[in-house]
Amino acid sequence: MEAKQTVFVNEFTNGILDPNNKMLGPVKDGGHIVANTAPGCWGPMITPAIRGGHEVTKPVFVEGAEVGDAIAIKIKSIRVTSSATASGNDAPVDGRFLGDPFVAGKCPQCGTVNPETIIEGIGQEAIRCAECGIDVVPFLFTNGYTIAFDSNRNIGVTLHKRAAEEIAREGRSYMATPEQSIQNPIVTIAPHDLVGTVARMRPFLGQLGTTPSRPFPDSHNAGDFGQFLIEAPHDYKLSKEQLEDRTDGHMDINRVREGAVLICPVKVPGGGVYLGDMHAMQGDGEIAGHTADVAGIVNLQVKVIKGLNIDGPILLPVEEDLPYLAKPITKKEKEIARGVAEQWQVKKLEESLPISFIGTGANLNEATENGLKRAAEVIGISIPEVMNRATITGSIEIGRHPGVATITFLCPVAYLNKIGITQLVRDQYINSIG
16 A cells, blocks of 8 residues: 555554554655544543553554664644543452453453443443443542643643533533544543642643554553563463563653654554553653543654664653753853863863653663663663763653653763764754754
8 A cells, every 4th residue: 555645543442552453554754643542541441341441543554664663753743622531540449350450341240351331320330331231440539530621721620529520421522532432431420529720731642652563452561551461360461571572652751742752663564653642731750640631633743763773762852841951052051061171181072962761660660770771772882871871961750650761861972873863863952952
């Protein structure tokens, strides 16, 4: 099939990223993917027919992307279409899942695994098994809220019981759930523990990446959530070694937003770019386990980087999201540095640019170690050198608690030249390079 300049996506997986399934596209190298995304965590979590914890877009084949390459994904725009949503901290319900409530929801009465559901009314018991009619959701709120947004999608305000229930009765409309999405709208539950809280909106993608080389539940395509798959009692169990086939597309890093560039590994022919789990806002760590999931329209531009064999993603954040120490050195700062160098007879200053390696693992220590190791292997230096550079010209930041971290530092251009991404990084920070 001839590759297209723009591929429009409004189809979704049932929660499983399977490299054996046919992809959409292909899209041209340098072309665009425009997608209408479905809300992330909570809607799929109360829809046990979805087997992965999320409902991401069907992957798109990128022309010319071969195993061992990488794909640079430029986030051109993100627009929230939901006018309200609901979220909060969760607790799994015993007896309503087989080993993992995100992957293998089970009806506690008829025993059906991943049952179809129907909605009867609103509230915590509104989602019911289509077979036997019993309340079937595998998660409850421990503290939850319904939040409505202004028309410009700048501010959200949490609502009281009456307003939450009004929204619950027209859930798909308020959440702007895409037509082909099968998830139950989370606003149906009408949580209202927080009332009158004001939150700024800064939307980003909790899921963005490429298809792993073996089937993965989408929310478990990461080193922390992936731990639940190790010797699990359901169809998607993996060994610890097989978990290395992940691509870490589920990051929940709030810097994966409009204007950022994410460089992703290619582990299957065509890469298989997918996205979803858009959030309206989130502090570092997503410490509640969930944030305000929304639907939205996303425009991505993809570019194949031949021969850049990486294990996990590399992020080029927008400049204002960089740690203070990792911001590009300005012209004035370089002048001061030259004065110090001359005083001490240092013949040449490094030219450097920001880069952020993403690491994931069972906990934040393992995620940090994974990110440090990835950085060292990709640019061909020692882990202690990465540690030093991240300490004096960067930072270690939490993406998601419990196990996603970013290793950010100013990387010498000589290193970037070796891996062939200097121009990509320079273009990202061209307006601030001294």
